[in-house]
Amino acid sequence: MKKILLIGALLLGCLQESDLYAQEDSSPKVILITLDGFRWQELFTGADSLLITNEEYVADTTGLKKQFWRKNAKERRERLMPFVWGSIDEMGQIHGNRSLGSKMNLTNKHWFSYPGYNEILSGKADDERITSNDKINNPNRTILEIANNRPAYKGKVVAFGSWDVFPFIINEERSGVPVNAGFEIATEDKLTERERFLNELQPIVPSPWGTVRFDAFTHGYALEQMKKTHPDLVYISYGETDDFAHDGDYQEYLTSANRTDGFIKELWDFVESDKYYKGNTTFLITTDHGRGTKPLDTWKSHGKDIKGADEVWLVAFGKGIESRGEVTSKEQLYTDQIAASVAKLLNVQVGQAKMGPEFEFITN
Ligand SMILES: [Zn+2]
Numbered sequence: 301m302k303k304i305l306l307i308g309a310l311l312l313g314c315l316q317e318s319d320l321y322a323q324e325d326s327s328p329k330v331i332l333i334t335l336d337g338f339r340w341q342e343l344f345t346g347a348d349s350l351l352i353t354n355e356e357y358v359a360d361t362t363g364l365k366k367q368f369w370r371k372n373a374k375e376r377r378e379r380l381m382p383f384v385w386g387s388i389d390e391m392g393q394i395h396g397n398r399s400l401g402s403k404m405n406l407t408n409k410h411w412f413s414y415p416g417y418n419e420i421l422s423g424k425a426d427d428e429r430i431t432s433n434d435k436i437n438n439p440n441r442t443i444l445e446i447a448n449n450r451p452a453y454k455g456k457v458v459a460f461g462s463w464d465v466f467p468f469i470i471n472e473e474r475s476g477v478p479v480n481a482g483f484e485i486a487t488e489d490k491l492t493e494r495e496r497f498l499n500e501l502q503p504i505v506p507s508p509w510g511t512v513r514f515d516a517f518t519h520g521y522a523l524e525q526m527k528k529t530h531p532d533l534v535y536i537s538y539g540e541t542d543d544f545a546h547d548g549d550y551q552e553y554l555t556s557a558n559r560t561d562g563f564i565k566e567l568w569d570f571v572e573s574d575k576y577y578k579g580n581t582t583f584l585i586t587t588d589h590g591r592g593t594k595p596l597d598t599w600k601s602h603g604k605d606i607k608g609a610d611e612v613w614l615v616a617f618g619k620g621i622e623s624r625g626e627v628t629s630k631e632q633l634y635t636d637q638i639a640a641s642v643a644k645l646l647n648v649q650v651g652q653a654k655m656g657p658e659f660e661f662i663t664n
Pocket of ligand 1: 543602
C-alpha cells in the first residue's frame with residue numbers, strides 16, 4: 301500500500317512539474333539589445349548634415365546622400381531606421397529626444413563601454429571598480445546572472461556580443477550564462493545547419509578589428525539560438541557602430557545602424573511568428589554611451605572629456621509597453637534603471653542587489 305501511495309505521489313509530482321513547466325512557457329520573455337555608441341542625434345534626426353557631406357569621413361558622399369539624406373529630419377530618420385520609425389513608433393516608445401525634453405543619461409562617470417554595459421546590466425554604476433575596458437571578470441552581478449539563478453529562468457538566459465569583452469562583463473564563469481562573443485563560434489552539441497555555416501564563415505571573413513566581429517555573426521548566432529532553444533532572456537550587443545565611428549567612417553557608421561534596424565525587425569518578425577514568444581515578449585534597446593558633436597570631430601569619440609557622451613536613449617516595445625511613440629514630454633531617465641525594468645518584466649526578485657528604479661512606463 302505504501303508503495304502504491306509512493307508511486308501515486310511520484311506521478312502527481314510529475315504532473316505538477318509538467319503543469320509548472322507549461323506555465324513557465326507563457327511567462328514573460330525579454331530581448332535586451334544594445335547598439336554600441338550609437339548617438340541619439342542620428343536616432344532622432346537621421347544623418348548629420350555636417351558629416352554626411354564631409355569627405356574626411358565619407359568615401360562616397362553622393363551615394364550616401366542618396367541613401368540617407370532628406371531635407372526633413374523626420375524623413376531622414378525614417379530612411380536610417382525604417383523599423384524604428386515605421387513600426388516601433390506606432391506600437392512602442394522611443395525615449396531620449398533631448399530637443400523635445402525627453403532625456404536619458406548614464407549615471408557612471410566614465411562614458412565608455414565596460415562601465416556603460418556594467419551599468420545597463422547590473423543596474424548600478426561602479427565608478428571605483430569598473431575603470432577600464434580590460435578583460436576583468438565583473439564583480440557585480442548582472443540581471444542576466446540574477447535571472448539565471450532563479451529556478452524559473454535557470455538555463456533560459458543567453459548573451460551574444462560582437463565585442464570579446466562580454467564574457468567578462470557578464471562574468472560567464474560565475475554566472476553560468478552562456479556568452480557567445482568576439483570571434484567565438486557556436487560550440488553546443490547539436491548545431492543547426494545555419495550555425496554550422498556561420499562557424500565555417502566567421503574564421504575566413506576578415507574583420508577590420510581585433511576584438512570586435514561583424515554584427516551579422518552576432519545576430520545570426522542569436523537568432524538561430526532563439527529558434528533552437530527558445531531562451532527567455534536574450535541579450536544581444538551589436539558593436540559595429542562604435543568601431544566604425546572610432547575609425548572616422550561615417551558612411552559605415554550609418555550603414556551599420558541601418559542594418560541593425562533591419563536585424564531588430566527580423567527578431568521581431570520571428571518573435572511574432574513563434575508560438576513561444578508571440579504576445580509575451582518585450583524588447584528593450586539602448587546604447588552604452590553617446591558621442592560628441594562639437595567640435596565636429598568629437599563624433600568619433602566618447603569618454604568623460606567628450607561633452608554629451610553620457611547622453612543616451614531607449615526604445616521599448618512589446619508586452620507591458622503601451623504605445624506612446626516618440627516621447628515628447630519632459631522626462632529624465634537613467635541607464636541604471638534598465639536592469640530593474642528587466643527584472644520587473646520577468647517577475648524576478650533581485651534580492652539584495654542595488655539598482656536604479658524600474659521605468660514607470662513598464663506596466664506588467
Ligand atoms: Zn568606443
